Amino acid sequence: MSRNLKLGIFGFGVVGQGLYHVLEETKGIKAEILKICVKNKQKKRPLPMEYFTYKKEDILENPEVDVVLELIDDPKAAFEIVTAALKKGKAVVTANKKMVADHMTELYELQKEYNAPLLYEGACCASIPIIRNLEEYYDNDLLSAVEGIFNGSTNYILTKVFSEQKSFGEALTEAQELGYAETDPSLDIEGFDAKYKLCIILTHAFGLFVNPDDIFNYGIQNISEFDIKIARERGYKIKLVAKSRKIDDKVIAMVMPQFVSDKSELYKVEREFNGVIVEGAFSEHQFFIGKGAGGYPTGSAVLSDISALTYNYMYEYKKTKQVADLELSSDYEIIIYLRFDNQSIINKDDFNLILEEYKALENHYVIGKINFSKLVGSKWLSNPNINIILMENGNENHC
Ligand code: HSE
Numbered sequence: 001m002s003r004n005l006k007l008g009i010f011g012f013g014v015v016g017q018g019l020y021h022v023l024e025e026t027k028g029i030k031a032e033i034l035k036i037c038v039k040n041k042q043k044k045r046p047l048p049m050e051y052f053t054y055k056k057e058d059i060l061e062n063p064e065v066d067v068v069l070e071l072i073d074d075p076k077a078a079f080e081i082v083t084a085a086l087k088k089g090k091a092v093v094t095a096n097k098k099m100v101a102d103h104m105t106e107l108y109e110l111q112k113e114y115n116a117p118l119l120y121e122g123a124c125c126a127s128i129p130i131i132r133n134l135e136e137y138y139d140n141d142l143l144s145a146v147e148g149i150f151n152g153s154t155n156y157i158l159t160k161v162f163s164e165q166k167s168f169g170e171a172l173t174e175a176q177e178l179g180y181a182e183t184d185p186s187l188d189i190e191g192f193d194a195k196y197k198l199c200i201i202l203t204h205a206f207g208l209f210v211n212p213d214d215i216f217n218y219g220i221q222n223i224s225e226f227d228i229k230i231a232r233e234r235g236y237k238i239k240l241v242a243k244s245r246k247i248d249d250k251v252i253a254m255v256m257p258q259f260v261s262d263k264s265e266l267y268k269v270e271r272e273f274n275g276v277i278v279e280g281a282f283s284e285h286q287f288f289i290g291k292g293a294g295g296y297p298t299g300s301a302v303l304s305d306i307s308a309l310t311y312n313y314m315y316e317y318k319k320t321k322q323v324a325d326l327e328l329s330s331d332y333e334i335i336i337y338l339r340f341d342n343q344s345i346i347n348k349d350d351f352n353l354i355l356e357e358y359k360a361l362e363n364h365y366v367i368g369k370i371n372f373s374k375l376v377g378s379k380w381l382s383n384p385n386i387n388i389i390l391m392e393n394g395n396e397n398h399c
């Protein structure tokens with residue numbers, strides 16, 4: 001039997017407003033907004049002021065509120081709100097990927113202790129229903145890989161730079177104006193946002209609780225005209241790809257730019273769309289595509305979580321109970337393109353095998369096989385005159 005839910009919302013930015021409109025349009029949903037808690041008293045609000053409060057207690061201490069929707073930007077304040085709500089036995093829906101990724105273990109324990117559900121479909125790839133699919137649909141399939149484009153802003157920027165010859169800065173400004181980028185866009189550009197989503201997916205795909213600091217991320221900040229030229233000459237696009245793959249009792253995970261050819265589904269994922277490839281022993285290769293950023297796509301995922309709460313759904317974290325003794329590994333070989341401007345920066349002995357080498361006046365590159373652990377520890381990562389791109393299939397046959 002589904003029930004009527006009373007909602008208390010924290011935050012009324014892009015996602016909060018998107019959700020408001022989604023709720024307005026969705027006549028079938030048994031949920032109504034009681035209060036919206038916001039911080040800024042000066043800001044003009046698009047709804048009657050009776051909806052709003054500046055005091056978190058008006059939601060957290062209100063016994064009428066069944067569901068707290070946490071849609072604010074600040075992960076620290078978000079964690080405090082979510083913790084307080086779960087401790088009151090209230091159901092919580094959040095779209096805050098950093099908060100969930102940073103505190104997954106604590107949030108899992110809190111849900112068990114207080115028997116209160118926390119749902120976060122909107123935190124991963126917005127409109128693509130990946131979390132509930134990993135949790136429910138693939139609950140018994142032996143998953144071997146989940147990978148894809150998990151960040152809308154960087155995909156938007158790369159699309160504009162590749163297909164419309166826009167500058168990186170111009171494309172970033174557009175992504176910000178359209179409400180896709182984080183308040184601090186370096187989280188998008190340097191691959192942190194995609195990494196938080198990957199961490200959440202690792203829990204639901206492989207039953208792993210990981211600290212985001214233990215997952216490697218390298219972003220698109222150093223991509224140059226030269227790299228784009230090389231990609232075009234070879235028929236590639238460059239995409240920021242989050243990868244996880246299970247090999248025996250090890251899981252490899254990373255976020256990196258990758259050359260992608262038209263043989264991959266990811267090639268056709270453009271603008272703010274995300275794409276997720278799931279590989280399972282029995283289902284084999286499957287591909288999900290949908291908008292990965294923006295108020296309505298994220299609002300649609302939050303709506304779906306609210307709907308799930310009307311029938312008392314909560315994640316069971318099924319994979320954590322099925323798969324024993326999996327651990328993260330960085331001991332495997334990958335194939336990378338490494339572009340640099342000064343020969344002395346590179347020690348070619350770091351590579352296990354050089355496959356290709358290019359030298360010119362200003363730009364040099366090598367394509368070669370390298371142990372991932374060597375890349376993770378390399379001084380190249382902080383050098384802005386270097387760029388690293390994973391070759392297509394550069395992590396598949398060499399583990
Ligand atoms: N900044 C994020 C992105 C928003 O661009 O994907 C959606 O999580």
